[in-house]
Amino acid sequence: MKSAFFYQGVMAAAGLMLAVSSQAADAPNLSNSAFQQCLNTLKNSSQFRGVSASTFERYRPSAPDPSVISSLNYQPEFQKDVWDYLSSLVDKERVEDGIRAKRQWSDVLRQIESRYGVKAEHVLGVWGVESNFGQTLGKKPLFESLATLSCFDRRQSYFRGEFANALKIVQNGDINASDMTGSWAGAFGQTQFMPSTFLELAVDFDGDGRRDLVNSVPDALASTANFLAKRGYRSGEPWGYEVKLPSGYWAASNRKDKKSMSHWRDQGLTLANGSPLPYDLSSAGLLLPAGKDGPAFLVGKNFDTFYSYNASENYALAIAHLSDLITREDSSKTDFITAWPTDDPGISRQEAKDIQQALLNAGYDIGAVDGIIGDNTRKAIKEYQASRGIFPADGRAGKKFYNQIAANRATSQAPASAQSADRIGQLIQQQSPKASSTQTQSAAPTTIAPTARIGNARYRRERGTDGVVRLVRVDEGQ
16 A cells, blocks of 8 residues: 555565664765755645644754654665565564453454454554564654655655655644654654644544544554555455465466355365365465465455555564464464474574674674664674675674574674774783682673773773673763
8 A cells, every 4th residue: 555654665675674773885975055945835734734833933943854764775785585574564473462462452442343344363463563563663853754755856746745644743732752763754653654644533432532542552453453454454364365276277476366165166275274265365366475385365455455555565574473373372383383494594683683682792792682684684684694604794694694693692702804803802901800610600791891982982881791792882882
């Protein structure tokens, strides 16, 4: 759907939407005088009819934000395969968070399901994928982002409408201006609505007279259910199922080509575990996200509503899969029954953090240990691979590299190519007291050296309760 969630769809194809701005290229120089002239024109334009002059001037940005233009034009060096995309969004940690959220908000979810007819776990799937159950809302000031996008580069007309709608939201009193932060493209709140979608579909479910998708979980979840319902969600139907293709079967992946379940039964398809196909879908299309040798799915109308939230089949599959695992309340196995056609599967967020910590221990300046594999981490992986004769040195953070670096992560050896890091590592090593059994068993990490600088970042060396010495960044990424 190239409308309110168009740019979220773009981000889904590239990776996690809220993480993109941190991977953007160097920001361009933007003329503030041209920006202010653009704003003067906007406030009197037809798109801003309904926004008072006082509201416009009160929240008028004093300068553009060049970083959002970088994000708009960002072309990632690495595109995610579907197994990488799914493993980063649907892992043990997220399933367990979803199960806790399901129990915590059970009464609200039952009321939402009764009113909108949308299965509770499907709403939770959106919430989990969009903001990690409210833990990652985005920090970009929306007025600055949308105003900048309204005046520079591509799609200015689209963003001007979103800028005007963001101002209307605050003017209407639904959300405080201080809470209007989100992604670089303007999505905000617990389930990442664009301003135009907010005005169309947001609801006040907690009865306080405001539609607050930032601070009110009931409002956010009910608004998401309302969105899905208005996009054609069918109550009582599953999104679809993982299926098994008969031997030698060939068909194109085309979820839009819906056929009856009798048709698919006659073709020899079964559920992935071999059981006969049920008849609880009125019709379904075949989805083969990795070709005929990978997991196969029959998907119905409710899968299409997930897709309409964010135009990516992989994104919709992440919601579908997460919702199934939350329904079963089982985080022990997050893979599909059929394996992905790769010898290097994706990794969980915790495994990504382990890789980043190991690289940091080895002296690579990869930034924060946040579980998001971006350009800095991939560059460090390539250097690590090259310095140790690992071929190909492709920078891929998959299971193979995880196993390789996990075997060496306790050694904390500096990379041969990072001379400055090596010198600092030697300096810290000389200043560090030797480990003792008392230190190894300490109840908290122990600082064993003063801080030192690697590149543009500052670190200290700490010995953890497990006895492993790690470099810990202390400049908070500044």
